[in-house]
Amino acid sequence: MKKIVLVAFALLGVAAISVAQSLQISYHDNVQSNGAIINIQGDANQVIKAGLHVKNISATQIEVKAKKNHITILPNTENNFCFANYCYPPFVFVSSSSSVLTPSQKDTTFEADYNAGGVTGVTTVQYVFFNVGNPNDSSWVNVNFQGTVGIEDISAVVKIDAFPNPASNNVSFVYSVPSQVESQKIIIRNMLGAIVKTIDLGDKSTGKKQINIEDLKDGIYFYSVLTNNKICQTRKLIIKR
Numbered sequence: 001m002k003k004i005v006l007v008a009f010a011l012l013g014v015a016a017i018s019v020a021q022s023l024q025i026s027y028h029d030n031v032q033s034n035g036a037i038i039n040i041q042g043d044a045n046q047v048i049k050a051g052l053h054v055k056n057i058s059a060t061q062i063e064v065k066a067k068k069n070h071i072t073i074l075p076n077t078e079n080n081f082c083f084a085n086y087c088y089p090p091f092v093f094v095s096s097s098s099s100v101l102t103p104s105q106k107d108t109t110f111e112a113d114y115n116a117g118g119v120t121g122v123t124t125v126q127y128v129f130f131n132v133g134n135p136n137d138s139s140w141v142n143v144n145f146q147g148t149v150g151i152e153d154i155s156a157v158v159k160i161d162a163f164p165n166p167a168s169n170n171v172s173f174v175y176s177v178p179s180q181v182e183s184q185k186i187i188i189r190n191m192l193g194a195i196v197k198t199i200d201l202g203d204k205s206t207g208k209k210q211i212n213i214e215d216l217k218d219g220i221y222f223y224s225v226l227t228n229n230k231i232c233q234t235r236k237l238i239i240k241r
Helices: 002-018
Strands: 023-027 030-032 036-043 047-056 062-072 078-083 086-088 099-101 106-115 121-131 134-148 159-163 170-176 184-189 195-200 206-212 219-227 230-239
Touching: 023 121, 023 134, 036 047, 036 230, 047 062, 047 099, 047 134, 062 078, 062 106, 078 121, 099 106, 106 121, 106 134, 134 230, 159 219, 159 230, 170 184, 195 206
Parallel strands: 036 134
Antiparallel strands: 023 030, 023 047, 047 106, 062 099, 062 121, 078 086, 078 106, 121 134, 159 170, 170 206, 184 195, 184 219, 219 230
């Protein structure tokens, strides 16, 4: 019996090691949790850049590669990335180059470039850093590239709150946007950055909107106000039953 118990504990230990997270992503020196959403705005007629840093937070040396996943891509736009002193064209999704990081060492070579080609709106790309020796040992973030042309930045005056939060069956959003905004919506995204719900607010600049979320699984989501096709005020929503 003791041997069986010891074997069970040993197997649990191996499992814990195999799923341990050894890599940590930061953006502008701010540590990002797995699945975090980073919103970056820029002129749709210029290249919009996102610099990410990855750090080895384990006690052993790790060989790291980078890859991208397309979540939502606007037509006629392109995105590419550079990592470990190599830059890759838009059709390459996994880096052939790698960075060997000792414990606590940080790689600062990664840069994502988004060319909107004059197209306004949001493109979402997921960026993943993974351990070559154990690809399941990875960290990732979702970047929303917002291309704008002549649109005033109203993010500072947009307000939105959700309650209850955590929510179970229904959630209410209280919102306020400038009256000059032509269109406004609330979008809810999952941890992968995919939109799971869109709530049209019509022409009301302030109000409360209640929606049913029984069809969404328990977990962490992110809600945002979308004004003039521009994401503002992204916040976390927890669904728990």
